[in-house]
Amino acid sequence: MTVLAGALAVCLSSSAHADSVKASRFYEDALKRFERRDVDGAIIQLKNALQQDARLLSVHVLLGKALLSRSEAAAAEIEFNEALQLGINRAEVAVPLAQALVAQGKQADVFKLAVLNPDGLPDATRQALLLVRAGAASDLGDAPRAQALVDDARALNANAPEAWVAEVPLRVRARQFDRADVAADRALQLAPNNAEALYQKATIAHVQGRLDEALRGYDRVLAVDSRHLEAQLARLGILVDQGRQEPAQAALQALLKQAPTEPRALYLSAVLAERRGDGPAASNALKAVTTQLDPVPLDYIRYRPQALMLNGLAHYGLGEPLKAKPYLEYAQRVQPNSPLSKLLAQVYAAEPNLDRASEVLETYLKAFPGDSQALVMMASLQMAQGRHGRATALMQEALRGRDAPEFHTALGLSLIRGGQIGSAADELEKAFQRDPGQTYAGLSLATLYLRNGQPAKAVAVADRLVKQQPGNPSVWMMQGAARQANKDIAGARQSFQQALQVDGRLAEPQLGLARLDIIERQFDAAQARLDTLLRVDERQVDALYEMALLSEARGQPAEVQRWLSKAVDASTPRQTRADQALVAWLLRQDQPGAALEAARRLLGKVPDDLQAMITYARVQLANRDTAGAKATLNSAARRSGFDPQPLVDIAALQLAAKDPTGAAYSLDKALSSAPQHVPALALSATVALQQGNPVQAEKQARQVISLQPTRAVGHLLLADVFQARHQPAQALEALRKAHEVEPTSGSLLALMRALSHQDGGGKAAAELAERWLQARPGDVAAWKALGDTQARAGSFTSARKSYDAALRLRPNDAETLNNQANVLLKLGEATAALPLADKALALEPRNALVIDTAGWAHHLAGNGERALQLLRDARLREPGNPEIRYHLAAALAQAGRKTEAREELDAALKNRAFGSVKEAQALGQTLR
Structure with a gap:
């Protein structure tokens, strides 16, 4: 880096840090305002914070809660989803997000969204979410499900009054007033001054027509919480029904002062105005109702018949029957079961x-x-x-009548389209052996060999094609591709040049030569070739694509995306290579949202394409849409042929989506056509273990060993089987064998992990790594593993040296930077740790552990505001991590927020097994 560039980087870093500090100050002020119910002021300060730094999780969460409290549910949903996109732990937003959806009439989404699955959430959060779900089920007309959800919530904590309060409206809807009373009374026994319990108790009397008793009940609610909106509305409604004009008018004025745009209050205002003969005032009040409700989509209030009726009546009262009709009809309409189809x-x-x-x-x-x-x-x-099974059957019938090479070619091609790659290769080999003039068979066969990782066989076929048809540029291009795959760059260059000699107008040989230039880092030569092609046709898709590869080789990420986007725009509806590359690039750049949009465009172009579906599922997983990914992968597996490799890819993603049953189906399908396909066998063994079938897993692991005795994969699988059976000695022996037959970094690391568990201190693991590194000092993974082993054993000085060695080889490895920063902090060198932690954070801004390290480093270095901001962010991403919560508690205590610090520390100390538990306990003594 030049001095000028370095100075600029420092300036930019300082500016970003300053913005982050400003944002943190705005947030802390907003939090105080929100705590004292100054919601409007809090929202202003939170928006100010986002102008400084739009990535702050804590700001998005609090803004969502503030907006929700102001009945701006759609805006709140956006903030909660933004927090999820930025990596917040879903437990922090699941309940308010569900509440925001219910407020918009999206009750069904509360059950569909993967992020709102109660499984895996902390008990308190899970209980609250189950109660929101119960209300949503009730809105959907599924009373049994609603009650079951309340029962599930209560099973988590029967002493939570909320679990009893939630039952009351369900029983009232079912006209089970005795049971409603029992639930309300139980809630009040647990919490006599719970405003919501008091309110629900009053509603029981109200619905049964015991209005005086209901009024007294609502008065009790308002004595506890004078701003309880529903109690005020219910009380006002009774006063209006009883014709008590003066107290009703006084109650209305108080209500409108608190909620001036509340449609129900406005409608009651119209009723009171009409009763006193003030037609204009009544009309204005009705217009105010429609002004509030007309902009709200019907879907938002489809489960709120009161709101639907209210707007219908308001329009009718204004003499607008056409506008009233859809609201009145919708209020009576049974919800259609459209998604069921x-x-x-x-x-x-x-x-x-x-x-x-x-x-x-x-x-x-x-x-x-x-x-x-x-x-x-x-x-x-x-x-x-319209699959090709019928074509395959016809060709097999034709071959029984006449064994002709061209029939074998046609059968092979139909088998390829049906996904039966192994059988297809057999048929194409027969065709090409019998008639080398079957060019299409030869080209298809060479392509299959390349796909299956057999470049030498592809070269042999291409050489025969070239000998048979030296005037055909396509066979020279195939030979060039095969030689390139076989690492013969000089030979590949010769083949592409020969193709140009046959036909100098072709773009494909120039593209092939440009690819070779990039491989050999002859960037200017590649640029010249591609510029020439683009001058002839600026929308030449393959040239645009190669420009992206050239930009990546030159380290120009912005240019990569620009060229790929241009290639996508220039592609025809069936050209998808650039789309696939753009999705992959965006994922590598940690832009899952943009990748999702690109993947949707891809799938829209080719909805039947298997690779497009696999790509879309991969992006869904990157966006944490596990349910969506499962559905996409299940569809892909069903629609796939029997080509084993795509099915293995699908199964691997199904495992990532926590769908071992789906993965087993995909792998069974793959193995039905290729019973000796090693990747399918290996993954199938893993699935069998997950499904609790070690016998099947061992059988498949041993089959892999017999098929590939010089590879580690089978022995590694066997080690997994032994570990699942709690046989550590046998597992260790299998890992030793794996490292013996195939000594790689992967087998080394697996053996080190097992040794660490066996001898506790990790001495044997460290010695193994040290011996390995004496012969292979450039193995970054081994240096990292050695550092990790030493750090776990408390040998921080040794770990520091190992991490230094890894960073010399790979300076921008975020994990190593983070680990080295932690080691330096353990050594009491916060000043030295800080730049490493900040660099790791810049590389991995969504990783909670990296954020925590940076926050702790700033705390120990005396940068309190920055520390608090980062540690809040880390805690929101991983609220179950006690180390993070202890760090946040320490920062809060230093900032003078002792109450909040105690809350975080109490949560941390529920787990007594984390590394800083003694320090946390000591901090707790100071906060008493």
């Missing part, structure tokens, strides 16, 4: 009953012809019904 079609397709699935979708599309999801499903079903 699509779900049912998926079920039929899985059976598979494709004809019935098509019938269901056809019926649905008659009612909803513009449903893009249903149209995509219908298109995929039609293609599924």
